[in-house]
Amino acid sequence: MLLGAVFKRLIRTGSLTVIDHRGERRHYGEPAGPETVAIRITSLSAEWRIALNPKLAVGECYMNGELVLEQGGIFDFLTLVVRNLGVHGNIPFTGIQRGWERAMRLWYQFNPEAAASRNVQHHYDLDGRLYDLFLDTDKQYSCAYFPTPDTTLEQAQLAKKRHIAAKLNLKPGMRVLEIGCGWGGLALYLAETCGVEVVGITLSHEQHAIASSRAQERGLSDRVKFEIVDYRRMLGRKFDRIVSVGMFEHVGVPHYREYFAGIHNLLTDDGVALVHSIGRSEGPGTTPAFIRKYIFPGGYIPALSEVMPVIEQSQLWVTDMEILRLHYAETLKHWRMRFMAQWDKAKALYDERFCRMWEFYLAASEITFRHWGHMVFQVQLAKKVDTLPITRDYMHDAELDLANREKPQRFAKTG
Structure with missing residues (x-):
């Protein structure tokens, strides 16, 4: 056979x-x-x-x-x-199939506003109780940051937020835009710990409802606002800082120029942006057919060789770059083990077929990061060459300061 x-x-x-x-x-x-x-x-x-x-x-x-x-x-x-x-x-x-995939790759990544909204809702508007089964208590659905091998998932996700906040070099009173705000955890952290005002945007109605409710419960509704809007519809608004975590994978190569032009236009002259995204180390590729069909329609993990030329043309400085190796493999391991332990509850929400689909997605993703060249990159951007300190010492100092200022994590699971 x-x-x-x-x-x-x-x-x-x-x-x-x-x-x-x-x-x-x-x-x-x-x-x-x-x-x-x-x-x-x-x-x-x-x-x-x-x-x-x-x-x-x-x-x-x-x-x-x-x-x-x-x-x-x-x-x-x-x-x-x-x-x-x-x-x-x-x-x-499978050579013929690979050729067809390469020929169609840009079409698969075509994400005009209407398609982007449908694609986001396909994944993120699932029953919120599903995500409670395997995410940390703050519902962070992106790569965590593991300073030590014995760091727990909750500690690693808090460390991720702290790491990102330090790179933003925030000052109290600044206005921050979060493109792709998820369930609001990072926006709430920045407002509460750093004293800034945050606008978080999403295309998911489920995420928007939960994030808004959490802001109200935390008494932060005056400083954190969540909106259902495409980043391309934010014309005329200005922010001191922009952060995007785990959203760039939904943009698609044909829209990269539009994305970074949007960041440039939304930043103040002294503004700073931080883009946190999955990346592929082996160069441009295609999204696996199973993931594209069942999990993330329209999604694509970029190679830096596809991203950097567009940034170079966007009049933005790359002021810092960091590659996080194996952190997402460890994150996905935690998610997979938690999901498997909650299989019966997931089955009650959906069915056995859905559970096997989700298990396959988590297992395949972990293996890709552990053995197949995927990683996470964080690229820091600014309009001006002298906006930020010229050494990275301020990041380390900021992380220590943030750790001292953090309040006990009071995020309760919803659903």
């Missing part, structure tokens, strides 16, 4: 047993042992789909119960496959 030929060429290290739809067992790779991963494929149709379009079909078949793990879990199976694929991930016999 074609799938057998794929596995024979692919699996050289590690051990995989495949049980086909007829019940026949075939072994690939190193001799079978306690670490062997075993999968069962329930139909001939599933075998052909996995062989011909694995980046979509593996996830779909697992989600639909057509690919069953008999030994190990989906995380173990994907780890085995990715380790054999190497950094570039070229699956045998």
Whole structure:
């Protein structure tokens, strides 16, 4: 069978047993042992789909119960496959498909305002109780910052907010715009700890409602406002600082010029912006078909080689750049383990098929950051060369000061 030929060429290290739809067992790779991963494929149709379009079909078949793990879990199976694929991930016999993906990549990333709104709502307007099952208590849905291996998820997400606030070099009374405010945690932190005014914008009605409610509960509604609006509709407004965490992945390469021009126009002359985004270290690529179809339609993880030329043309200075390696892998590990522990509650909200879809998304994402070249970059931008201190010492000093000023985290889960 074609799938057998794929596995024979692919699996050289590690051990995989495949049980086909007829019940026949075939072994690939190193001799079978306690670490062997075993999968069962329930139909001939599933075998052909996995062989011909694995980046979509593996996830779909697992989600639909057509690919069953008999030994190990989906995380173990994907780890085995990715380790054999190497950094570039070229699956045998899929050259035509890769060519088609490359040809269509810009179309997949086309995100005019109406499409951007639909794409955001597809993911972020799910039942809010789902996110409570696996996120930290502040509902931070982006890469955390782990200063030490034993840092908890709650501590790491607080450290992330502190790290970002330090880079913004905030002063009391400043006006801050957060593009893509999530459930409001960062905006509330900046207002409460740094004494600034924040406008957080989102396209998710669910996030907007929760963020607004949290601001009211914290007594911060006079300093933190949340709006449902596209960043392209913020014309004529000015902010001392702009921060965007985990939103740039939804912009798309065709819109990068528009995005950074918007940041330039929204900043005051002495303004500073901080963009925190997932990035790919191996150069431009495409969003995996499963993620694009089921999880983040319109989403794309950029390479710095796609981002920096646009910034260079936007009349903005790159005043600092940091690459966070493996921090998102650790974040996703925490999320995956928490989700698996709450499987029955997630199933009660949706169904078994949804749970398998979500597990596949979290597992595949963690593996991508741990083994396949994805990382997070934080790029600091300013209009003027002398807006910020010329050494990074102020960031370290600010983090220490913020840690001393932080109030106990009182964010309660909603839902």
